[in-house]
Amino acid sequence: MDLVYSVLRKHTANNQKSFQNYECLHEGHTLCAVSSKNTVAFTTTTELEDASGKSWGSHVYVADLNTPWHSHKVTSNRAGVTALEWDLPGEKLLLADAAGLVQIWSCREHVLNDWLCLGAATFSGEHILAAAFFHNGKKISVCAEKKDAVFYTEKFTHVRFAPSVRHFGGRPVEGCLVISTTGMVGVAALTQETAPAGALPLTGGSGMAPLLATASDSLGSTRHRIAAADVCYGKNGHFLVAVSSGSASLPIQCYRVSVKQSEEKCVIVSQALPSFFLQSSPAAAEGLYRHVAQLKFVVREDADSLVVASNADPPPGTPTNCTPNSVYGGCYTSSGSSSSSSSVSSSSGGMSVNGNSCNGGAGGLVEIWELREKPLPIHKLFQPKNHTNSVEPYKTVLWQHQSHFVASSPVVCVTTSKLPPPFYVMVALADGTLHCLHRDSLKPVASSSLNLMRQEEPPAAKQQRLSPCVSHLDMSWLGCVLLAADTLGQLHLYRLTPVADPGGGSMTVPHVVRLLEYCLVTGLDCWDLLVCLRPGLVDAVADRFSDGFNRQLAPVQQYHYVHFLNIKTSLYRLTVSGQSKAADLTSLLMLHSVATAFKSLLRPSDLSSHDKGPADSLAAVMTEPLADVDKVLFHLEAKEFTVEHSTLQSLQQLIQWVADLALALLARLPEQRGNSTPATKPSGGCSPASPGYELLRDYKALNTLRELLVVVRIWGLLRQSCLPVFVRSADSLDVLALLFKLLSRLVQAPEPDEALLDDCCLLPNQVMVPTLQPPVRMVAVASPVLFYQSLPIQLEFGTEPDCLHFVPDLSPVEGAMQTEQTLDSIRHIYLGKQPLVVKQCCRCGGKAQLHSVVRTAAIRAWDQRWTRSCRCGGYWHIQRSL
Structure with missing residues (x-):
């Protein structure tokens, strides 16, 4: 559990002494939420640029975890934001506050620093405690029995999961469900009308927001006070809600909530489920932990397990502010309800916080309860019988205590994994320590503290603590990183290792490849996994990932091809030696996209030839040993490649890029003279002597490039101004014909001969070779510079760090235009x-x-x-x- 970076307010470093005096003006309860795209939304009590504390309120910011210093404000709220949630695709953001205002936001034109409110609703007088988006009914899970299978369709299966709310025909409704402190359950749905008659003014000064269709009802038979709540999804489209009044002497109540839409109106049905008391735990039986702090389902799409965090009353005279302590603030963990409280007492007697032991001080308790089916003895007259007329035992569902963890300080926040199988339960304590617990036994796996970065700094005379306290936690969707937000709205990113084996060991190549394949199939972002990789694993992971993809069926490869190239490019971009491979893969992706765009403009001239279009005819001609582009035209129907002149002129920059790519590749070919001969792998582009990807070794891509040169040749006959422009040594030189000839010789020969290499050596003297991909300065966390930094990295909001500057060395062709x-x-x-x-x-x-x-x-x-x-x-x- 390593702290990768901390993003701090700018004035904490520039004016440290002044900031310590006015730290209370910036402090408050903050939230953070990580989306499936690895973007974070977080709240602050004052604006990040405010150094005087005059902008007191609740401000919502978003940032990409790869560039967290670029934070963008979504909105400002007068009332405190109490719920912050992303939808499953990671495109919409849900905000709910203490005044009952619910808002749904989305990026305008998918730009991260430009946000638009899609709709808002108000539940007057309600303090929203928990919220969740409607489920869209899409769920893909990993088959544990077939995790080593070859095909993706066997490894990953689509689970039958009903949408939470459905339109007519079964289409999922977009909206959210909220729980308030008064026991109200409410829903807010996006209607078909984008601009309804009424509109709600937003408190942040961002104009009027469209109204959402709302409905509300009582969660139970009567309204009662709720202090902690959590929501998860059921497979039949319902919600599972767990609530607590905040007192351990009262039961943890569970409800099944269903929402149905009828004629643009939502109807809520709530049904009580089995409840339980916390006194079943040996540690809680002593009556020390009286206050339920938080409820959290272990998996958001599985209601079988629930985490309950409760705190004890602090002794009289104990200060309420956070006090720094050692890294390991937890105590002995016992598993199973049969363990005695004396074992906990004896094992944790040496641990203390501010002189208060875990048994008698202001500590915390984390428990896991599981919903299990157990037989219940009843009279034989009431026992059910099966088809063979034999008596079956009557079974009932009830909550059973599984394990618990005793903490030396009050529990501030608990978070769990978003996807099964759950590995960890993360706990933040009031003393600034973070604990990674095993999900089944709640045994500590790793611990860390926010105070580690500042232990070397001498404490100020009037300073009461070395760092702010943790306010909220959230894990990434793959469970590889943990994000902590402190009371100042500052962010701290932790790398969770190991992931493959929670009991110990390092991240293995098969486990990483399995996660990458899961991201490929589901569309999840894999950035959190990339920052946990060691540089030595990148090539092995990329090769195994490519081998697995090449074994898939052709329709599967075609469907996931673009995302596959994105993931593989991101892998090679992590190392210094992989920058040229990443550049080649980027060119391959662009070549694939240009070919798709060009071929989509071609139409067959005869209706009877729809089974074989112009693109298919061109691909068939390319299999013949023709090196003259003009001879290829005799085998094609010219009218099938006719496109409007205005369209051709607008595509000139893409046509120019195709010719520049062919020119740059052929000019690089002599560099391979000392290397091994290119391998003839149709879809790989890899060879044992040259690991990784090289575009010059991908003959399928080179054939695609030849096809595009033929199309450009035909379009040039229709409109000459759309042809690519070259700086030539002789005006009579036909560059397109020369490029097609050299590419044909490269593809048709098993290896490049000396004559071909000599002709390619002459290209820079005949034509000016452009720089295909100028080196772009990259300032990001996921870059080769990360592995050379001493962790943790201290960042500031609004300031690009100099330590993360990286410019890839792509080694341009000698004589190329700069x-x-x-x-x-x-x-x-x-x-x-x-x-x-x-x-x-x-x-x-x-x-x-x-x-x-x-x-x-x-x-x-x-x-x-x-x-x-x-x-x-x-x-x-x-x-x-x-």
């Missing part, structure tokens, strides 16, 4: 040396033009391909030059 201009990574046009406004990726650092000038149908389709994310799969954010 430029300092910014290149649009999507449209392949130059934007100038320092453009005023661009979209920048949070992962790879690539930049793109904010809006396209040309708006033909073909360009609109190309732009929409990259609207949701960058070519690497990362979020966009708008960057403005100062």
